[in-house]
Amino acid sequence: MNLNRISWSGLSALAVASALTAGCGEKPFAKVNGQVITKDEYISALEQTLAVAGPNGAVPVPAGRLVLEQLIGRKIILAEAAAQGVVPSDDDVNKAFMYRKDMLEQSQPGKTFEEELQKQGTTPEVFKDNLRAELAEVAVLIKQLNVGNDKVTQYYNDHKDEFGLPARVQLRLVLVGANTPQFAEAQKKLSDPKNFTEQAARELNIIPQLKVSGGLQVLANSALPPSLKDKIQQAAPGTVIGPVDWPIQGGIAKAWVKVDKKLPQYNVPVESAAPIARQRVILQLQATGDPKFNQIRNEIIKKKFDATVETSSPVQETIWKAVKQSAQDAGLDKPPVTPPAAPAAPGGLTAAGGMAPAPAGGAGAPAGKPGAAAPK
Template sequence: MIPLRYLIGLLLVLLLVGCEKKTAESSPVLLQIDGRTVSLEEFRRQFEKTLPPGHSLSVEETEDLQRSFLVQLIDRELALAEAVRLGVVLAPEELEAMVAEYRRDYPEGAFEEMLAERGVSLADWRRELEEGLLIEKVVRQAAYSDIEVSEEEIAEYYQSHHDEFDRPAQARVRQIVVGDEQEGRTLLEALQAGEDFAFLARNHSLSPDGEDGGDLDFISRGEMPPEFDEAAFSLPVGQLSALVKSDYGYHILLVEERRDALRLSLEQAREQVRDLVLETKQDLAYQQWLQDLRSRAAIEVNWSLL
């Protein structure tokens, strides 16, 4: 898999950037990649879509973001061109499986409404997703295919990074967050009467984890507001909290499990260590692969236009 931060960067570049479109005569050419062009007008239009609504960025901040966006755009186009050169294609069932995964937690029609609010058509979103998945596939095949992690590398990393595997005391917590105290009390009464916590979280919680039934997974002290910590680490397992007020609203907590503090042994940490070593190797391989693509491509950027 592409390291997450790189995949996010690639997916931020919305599709249809215009590399295969004729540049409008009224707009100067900003970028050329092996003869394909992107106009300044088209670049700006796509760049604006990546900015948060109502943003108030300084000129310097905007210029920095534009340059970063342009680099991402170049890397994206190089990766897509390499997929064509190598004959890497995305099977229809691969795309449909990911579409279904994205839509899984949305009621009928809600996904389309979300896209409409963002000014994105379903067809454009599907094309963007398809290109992102194709990029991930070509990177996996072309850059990551020879990467392996040996037992010696796992043991060496573990011995050199002992402190990373000190696990503090943790609690697995579910929460419901609402903005109104009376609503919180009503929900608490419903829970005390036997209503399902996950069901109420999905239907009432303002927090993003509400989609997962309020499941925060395991948390350690200091990760949440102090009021939250006090309740989460004093409640008996299986007991509901009283209504907890924080700057985010009114919380109802349920502690499902606890873990004592410990240092993970090599066996306990093996998969975690392997993933860390693998990610480091993939980061390096991905950068080397991109550098090779850049060295073989004819790229011209008129930086003075930004």
């Protein structure tokens, strides 16, 4: 039987998991032209669908297994945090949420975090629930590793560029090929700056991404083409520059550039960034192969596979047995005799397969650094 193959982030999988655990009554899951799709049909299809997991998203994993393992892991880590008295506060969850929201909206003008969550089929409330589990995982490790606030603050001070955005400029671009009919059309239409509208940018651009965005780009000052950097930075908002040469992949395009606004450097204060900074400290310890980190990590993962899991579904029981067997094969069901010298593979209790908390990302992370989407 051919299985579908999709790529899911931990956020998307947990969003589906949350949806599956809510409203499990007898009502139809959905209707298509009046024909009923039952929840059982949906879950069965989910169990047969392959997601891709692993550090590079290259390992096919049944989506049903991914969701089940994440739900179980989330319960285990929240219980462990409660036992150690480190369940994340609402304030910490809200700070982590606002950090992701602010970073996305600052880096992608015109988009809202809530709209991006909706596109991924989730809500702020579900996202915050998943954040709580993610932060609980970090809190348990922070306590076990005796990481004090001074170390978190030091990390923030040493990596301030990670907790904000550089000075940027918001532009509207039209890129066309030189000596082409599109160039002649753009030159004629944009000779009057008043004609440089979002709609015009959609119609004239040869770059698909710019057609979709109406030419809107936010670039760090350092990412501007060197030959135009000073001119763009000195231009007043509303100024149209062009036609000028603009580097793109594989050559040079002719460009008209409208300067929309200048955006100052944006920094998240240490108080607001603290939950994210704690995450980064833990990721740093993992990356350096800290022996104590690996020992604690494996001990917590063992608790996951030692947990008593009861289900009324034979399919889910079989899936969980397969998960535990994989853990046994990898040696994760036994407490480490000596701490491993190298860090274990990424993944975690709240993410399928391992322990590492996700860095600021998923729906709340910017799609890329300012300028990453610009034509090269």
